[in-house]
Amino acid sequence: MVGSNKFDRRSVIKTMGATVGMLGLAGCSGGGNGDGEGSGGSSNSGSWTIGTSGEETATHASGVAFSSVINENSDQIQMSAQTTGGTTANNRLVDQGQIDIAQTTHNLLWRANRDEGPYSEPPVEKTLCQTFSYMTLDIFLVKRQGASSLEGVTRVEDLPEGTNISFGPRGTSAWDMANDGLGLVGIDNSQEYFNVSTMGLGDQATAMNEGRIDVCTCYTANQETLIGWIQQLDAQVDVDVLEWGISADQANSADVPVAVTDVPGDTWNQEISHDPYTALPLGYTTVIPSDISQELAYEYTEILMNNVEGVRSASAVLERFGPDFATEWLQPSGVPVHPGAEQYYKDNDMWNENLTTLEQFEG
Known part of the structure; x- marks a missing residue:
């Protein structure tokens, strides 16, 4: 697949300062639980909203399924699914902090991390990471x-x-x-x-x-x-x-x-x-911004990968979900894998060397 990493653009964003910050956060209502836990950082717990799409979509079904499994099995994360304007909008909503994580696609993440297409004005400030492909x-x-x-x-x-x-x-x-x-x-x-x-x-x-x-x-x-x-x-x-x-x-x-x-x-x-x-x-994946902690992203990935049948039983569209499918549709270049998901893959002999780490992406 096409793509190059965002090293030059990231350095430009850093020089733009508060002006771009104001543009990127216009209308932001805040994600998570309001005290920083929902947006990751160093916290070891979080209350997340996962953005999906319309109620009739397979994307929404996946978000509801993931939330149910996480809530039943995690001591660190509580999660709820929220309908949105769609997977294209989700990357912008994550960047603005209106939702914590979201369902999106490999090619939309590629665009978002390059400030192309619908993400050109204003540019996306956060580094958006992929986790696993699920359908x-x-x-x-x-x-x-x-x-x-x-x-x-x-x-x-x-x-x-x-x-x-x-x-x-x-x-x-x-x-x-x-x-x-x-x-x-x-x-x-x-x-x-x-x-x-x-x-x-x-x-x-x-x-x-x-x-x-x-x-x-x-x-x-x-x-x-x-x-x-x-x-x-x-x-x-x-x-x-x-x-x-x-x-x-x-x-x-x-x-x-x-x-x-x-x-x-x-x-x-x-x-x-x-x-x-x-x-x-x-290829659909959950986008998790890089400012969410490695520990929470690892927890998210591990619990879902350890509860394959619970996810699959929620919807026919998720019948391929699981370790064998997890890296099949991840974007190899231009989009980093979140360090938490990366570590899970390496711990379980699932890492694909063609994928891009956050360290490689940010240079």
Whole structure:
């Protein structure tokens, strides 16, 4: 995957002083329990809020599951899940101190630690660290079969200008990855090229059923499970998957972290033309800022890794969670692993030397 570390940018941030600090904390309500424990530091206990996404999302299900397992098994951490505007917003909320930790993706962390995309103004001040991967969401677009303007369209690159489309709510990782994919097939500015409707992910099935949109973003979890609202779409609307047409070589040479994967057509109850079809997977991780103590991050990682069945039983999207999957989707460059998670991996012979430590990242 692409990426370089943030050494130069970090030194620039330090010289900007109080002005950037004020920008980065505008509207901050404070995370944790208000006395510094929630934001880590040297404390050996914490009351954390974990930011997720909308209630209908797999990301929220994972945050609720993690909170339940932590609360049942930890003497050091108490945790509650909070819905947010999405995984894109979560990194900013962690930086502002409005939440303590959050669910996000490997490529959004890469952007946040480089002050790119939605994190360019104001820049992110905290160093945001990854911990473990716990699922993928595999992004693709589907079309409504009854849309006359899309008759014969089988590939994303062939979508006509002005197509009625939804990427879901702005601020979700699915939005960003869908637009990364569009850029790779030559559609650089989707907001100008398409007629874009912004709506909740769970609203897309109804909107497509009513003919208000003809294309929408969908995803599987771990290349095998349709999320609940997409199951609703499957039951209500005749759709077909649009093939991305992006090769592994194209993905590997992209200037942002992108990968491709195959998803079997039988994930749908209805017949899909492409079997398998291509999706763009996002690796999900819990982001913990570097100012949370190594001890607490170690505790968080260890308890969840020691209670795999308790996590998996909470949601079908978490069925791959556990030590065998923990480092599979971590970003190798441009994003450090939190020292607490790093130490856990090294203690349990799970460390991958391709990963970046906080010490290497900060130089």
